[in-house]
Structures are given as C-alpha cells and as structure tokens.
Amino acid sequence: MTSGVSTATTVQQALVIGTRTLARAEIDGAGRDARLLMAHVLGIALDRLTLVLPDAISPGAQAAFDAAIARRVAREPVSHILGRRAFYGREFLVSADVLDPRPETEILIQEALTQPFASALDLGTGSGAILLTLLAESPISKGIGTDLSEAALAVARQNCAALGLGNRARFQLANWWQGVEGTFDLIVSNPPYIAASEMPDLSPELAYEPRMALTDEADGLTAYRAIVAEARAHLAPRGRILLEIGPTQGAAVSDLLLAQGFKAVRVIADLDGRDRVVCGQGPNPHPRNVGK
Numbered sequence: 001m002t003s004g005v006s007t008a009t010t011v012q013q014a015l016v017i018g019t020r021t022l023a024r025a026e027i028d029g030a031g032r033d034a035r036l037l038m039a040h041v042l043g044i045a046l047d048r049l050t051l052v053l054p055d056a057i058s059p060g061a062q063a064a065f066d067a068a069i070a071r072r073v074a075r076e077p078v079s080h081i082l083g084r085r086a087f088y089g090r091e092f093l094v095s096a097d098v099l100d101p102r103p104e105t106e107i108l109i110q111e112a113l114t115q116p117f118a119s120a121l122d123l124g125t126g127s128g129a130i131l132l133t134l135l136a137e138s139p140i141s142k143g144i145g146t147d148l149s150e151a152a153l154a155v156a157r158q159n160c161a162a163l164g165l166g167n168r169a170r171f172q173l174a175n176w177w178q179g180v181e182g183t184f185d186l187i188v189s190n191p192p193y194i195a196a197s198e199m200p201d202l203s204p205e206l207a208y209e210p211r212m213a214l215t216d217e218a219d220g221l222t223a224y225r226a227i228v229a230e231a232r233a234h235l236a237p238r239g240r241i242l243l244e245i246g247p248t249q250g251a252a253v254s255d256l257l258l259a260q261g262f263k264a265v266r267v268i269a270d271l272d273g274r275d276r277v278v279c280g281q282g283p284n285p286h287p288r289n290v291g292k
Contacts, residue, residue, distance in 0.1 A: 011038065012053035014062060018069045025073045033078050037068040040082050075204040088133045092159050097151035099213040101129035105190055107276045108244050109133050111268055117141055117185035121234065123176055123227060124148070124191050126213060128156030128169070134188070135168050143184075146174035149210065176226045183236040190244035191223030192216050221252055228256040235282040242279045250275035 008014035022030035039046045041064045071081050079085040085094045087101035122131035125145030147153050153171045160169050194215040216222035245253050250267035257265045262280035270276035
C-alpha cells in the first residue's frame with residue numbers, strides 16, 4: 001500500500017497527502033504522526049517543519065516519507081519508525097525488543113524523586129528508561145537494571161551510553177531476583193501486568209512490542225508476586241518500593257505488600273484518575289540481613 005506522496009512537489013503537499021492517508025486508515029492523531037514522520041525524514045526538529053513547508057521535496061525524501069506512512073498504516077508505532085521515544089524530557093532509543101516508555105510511567109518517576117536515594121534497582125528494565133531517568137535526575141545515585149531479555153539489555157546499554165551514565169549504571173541478565181545481590185534504597189519495576197484474557201482487546205500497535213513485557217500469560221499479577229516475595233531481602237532499612245500497575249490492580253498489589261510487612265502502602269493515580277503506581281516503605285531489616 002502506498003500513500004500517494006510521490007505525486008507531491010512540496011513538503012506541504014506531501015504532508016497533506018500523508019495525513020489524509022493516515023486518517024483514512026483511522027489512525028488517531030493522523031496529523032501529529034505525519035508531522036513527526038516528515039520531520040524525521042527531513043532530519044529536522046519538529047518545530048522547524050513549518051519553515052520548510054513551501055520547499056520542494058526531493059525524490060529520496062518522498063520515498064522515505066511514503067515508506068514511513070505505509071508502516072504507520074500497518075499500525076507500527078511511530079516510535080519504532082523513528083527509533084526513539086521521549087520520556088521525562090529525554091530521548092530514549094527504542095526497538096521491537098523493548099516496551100515503549102509511556103507518559104503514565106512518569107508518575108512513578110515523580111514519586112521516586114520525592115525522597116533521596118543512593119542506590120536503585122530496576123527489575124525488568126527494558127529500554128532502561130526508568131532507571132536511567134532516576135539516575136540522571138539524582139546525580140549522587142547509582143543503580144542496576146535487570147531484564148530477562150539480552151536484546152532489551154543491549155538497548156538499555158545504548159541509552160546508558162548516550163546519556164553518559166555508564167559509570168553509574170550497570171545492567172545484568174536476570175529473571176527477577178536471580179543473581180541480584182545487595183540491598184537498595186529504591187526498588188522500582190514496571191512489570192508485565194496485562195492479563196492474558198485482556199490481550200486480544202488491546203491496540204494493534206502493541207503487536208510490535210515484546211509480548212513478554214506486556215503479559216504474564218496468566219492473571220497479570222505473577223510478576224508482582226515474585227517481586228514482592230523477595231523485596232524485603234533486597235531493600236535497605238527505610239527503603240522504598242514503587243511498582244507500576246494496571247488500573248484495576250491497586251488493591252491486589254497493595255495487599256501483597258502489606259502481607260510482607262511493608263508500611264505506608266498507598267496507590268497513586270495518574271492524570272486520568274486511574275490507579276497507576278503502588279508504593280510502600282520497607283519495615284525493619286529482613287531477619288536474614290540482620291548482622292550482615
């Protein structure tokens with residue numbers, strides 16, 4: 001399927017045709033997506049696009065824009081076409097190997113930064129966006145990101161290098177707590193929380209993201225059970241745990257933390273009023289850590 005951009009002679013004409021093509025395909029935000037793709041193809045900042053609208057568009061740019069529009073019509077996320085996604089004021093490399101960082105996750109970042117921390121652990125780090133943002137915003141801190149996917153860790157390491165955080169962050173292959181040593185002031189995670197039964201009803205764009213980062217293939221709570229079961233053993237005294245959740249999981253995840261003796265457990269809503277983050281504070285040091 002082609003977008004018809006090849007019939008255009010100027011950037012503006014190509015943009016109009018591309019926007020119409022996306023709109024016909026029922027893409028939400030067709031105009032926004034077309035502008036992002038055009039700026040990417042032209043290699044310019046989005047805010048400069050209006051300055052070049054009257055300019056002639058080269059055959060190479062036409063072909064590249066046409067291809068990008070076709071990919072978006074196929075419901076490939078714009079971030080995958082661009083190869084990057086903005087998150088908390090920074091650009092992160094993304095690919096089909098990692099979950100896209102989403103605006104809702106910034107709620108977790110904001111809460112984490114309300115108190116100082118010297119060490120952080122991000123379980124299921126993916127692109128590294130959560131851990132690297134926390135470290136960038138907290139210059140005295142260091143952290144570890146773990147993931148079950150080596151391909152995801154490769155993306156995280158690229159983002160770490162791009163942000164100049166290589167001396168403060170490290171990444172390791174792990175299935176949740178496997179191989180994780182030491183204690184941390186802050187433990188965070190955005191685990192797969194979508195129940196298997198919910199997957200068929202989700203946006204088709206999610207087909208381009210790694211399934212294992214989206215669902216536990218069960219009730220959506222498997223990861224929380226695994227994380228909370230061992231969290232106390234890895235949390236420093238008065239340390240905190242913050243877990244991103246699905247909008248219906250606040251009570252269930254809170255109960256898991258309370259059952260393990262966590263204090264000050266509460267649920268934080270996102271800007272749409274939906275439950276988004278469960279946080280808690282560690283109790284007294286875990287018995288197995290006393291005297292160490």
